[in-house]
Every structure is written in C-alpha cells, then in structure tokens.
Amino acid sequence: MTTSQQERLDRxxxxxxxxxxxxxxxxxGAAxxxxxxxxxxxxxxxxxxxxxxxxxxDLVEAGPLTVTEMATIQRTDHALISRTIPPMIEKGYVVTTTGAEDRRTSLVAITPSGHTVFDETSATMAQRRTAIKDAFTEAELDTFLALIDRFERIVEGPMPAVSQTEDVA
Structure with a gap:
C-alpha cells in the first residue's frame, strides 16, 4: 500500500x-x-x-382510522400513508368511507382480503418483534425508550442554546 493510500485509509x-x-x-442507520x-x-x-x-x-389492532391517525401511530409522514392507501384500495386490502361527524375526513378500514394478507405475514413480523424485545431486559428497554423520547423532544422542539467555547492554543 502506498503512503497516499494509507493516509486516505487513515482519514x-x-x-x-x-x-x-x-x-x-x-x-x-439503525432505522x-x-x-x-x-x-x-x-x-x-x-x-x-x-x-x-x-x-x-394498525387497522387490525385499532379498527377504522384516518390517515392522520395512522401517521401519528406510526410516527411517520402523513403523505407516505396517503400515497399508500390508493394502491391498497385497488388491491382490495382496504376501503375508505367518509367520516360521519366530519365529512372532510375519510376513515380507512381493512377488508377480508386485507385481513387474509395480514394474517399471512403477521406471525413472521410478531417473531421479529419478539426477537428484538427479547434482546433487552425490561429495564434496558425502558431506558432505551426513555432515551429515544428525550432525543425526539430535543429534535422536535426549538434549537437548544449551544454554549460557545473557545479553543485555547
């Protein structure tokens, strides 16, 4: 290896x-x-x-939901859920109905076909969640989630004041 290659590798x-x-x-990276x-x-x-x-x-666990409710539950972008629903309607997995109290909202509900494809995958995904959960003790999981909560509060709030320190030569 040349000196230049070693320096690049070191950097x-x-x-x-x-x-x-x-x-x-x-x-x-973890996500x-x-x-x-x-x-x-x-x-x-x-x-x-x-x-x-x-x-x-979400629909299996909580029943009919709005796109906003699902985005909130999933901690994801509303637009991501909105873009996903029309193809799911075409596949026959979900249906939408106008909200009874607020006609500007739509409720998304699972169909029998949607239940079938969910059931085909749910055991595998449950095993995944269990394997991840089992890798931590309850105390570790509580600490991990508390740290994520703190991180989210920091990045969702106003920029905290940063102390300025001078480099002293």
Whole structure:
C-alpha cells in the first residue's frame, strides 16, 4: 500500500470512528437496517410493503382510522400513508368511507382480503418483534425508550442554546 493510500485509509477510519458517536447517523442507520430486515421478511412470506403491512396492522389492532391517525401511530409522514392507501384500495386490502361527524375526513378500514394478507405475514413480523424485545431486559428497554423520547423532544422542539467555547492554543 502506498503512503497516499494509507493516509486516505487513515482519514476514512478516523472519520468512521468519529461518526460512530453521531446520534443522527446512528439512529438513521439503525432505522435503515430495521427497514431492510422488515422488507426481507415480508418478501419471504408475501408481497406487502412495510408501509402496507403497518397500515393493515394498525387497522387490525385499532379498527377504522384516518390517515392522520395512522401517521401519528406510526410516527411517520402523513403523505407516505396517503400515497399508500390508493394502491391498497385497488388491491382490495382496504376501503375508505367518509367520516360521519366530519365529512372532510375519510376513515380507512381493512377488508377480508386485507385481513387474509395480514394474517399471512403477521406471525413472521410478531417473531421479529419478539426477537428484538427479547434482546433487552425490561429495564434496558425502558431506558432505551426513555432515551429515544428525550432525543425526539430535543429534535422536535426549538434549537437548544449551544454554549460557545473557545479553543485555547
């Protein structure tokens, strides 16, 4: 290896080591790994996308919901759910009805066909959740979730004041 190649490799490793403590990168990376795993598992047992599966799961667990309610439950973008619903209607997995109290809202409900495809995948996804949960003690899980809650409060709120320190040569 030439000196130039070694220097580049050293810079790469130093940057990678520094980024191992970057919370934004770590959380993003963990979420990406989680989505990749979920995609692989869903493909192994059916044809649902992750978002389709989560919509069906919410509807099985909570009954008819609005898109806003599902986006809130899933902690995701409203537009992602909105884009997912029309193809799910075409596939026969869900139906929409106008809200009884507020005609500007639509409720999304699961169909028998949607229940069937959900049932085909639910055992695999339940095993995944159990495996992840079993990797932590209850105390560790509580701590982990509390830390995520704190991180979310920080990034969802106003930018906190940052103390300025001078480098002293």
């Amino acid at each position: 790469f490793r130093a940057r990678q080591t520094a980024q191992d403590r970057n919370l934004f990168g770590r959380i993003s 990406l790994s989680s989505r990749s795993q979920a995609k692989r598992l869903l493909r192994s047992v059916g044809t649902l996308s992750i978002t389709e599966w989560r919509v069906l799961w």
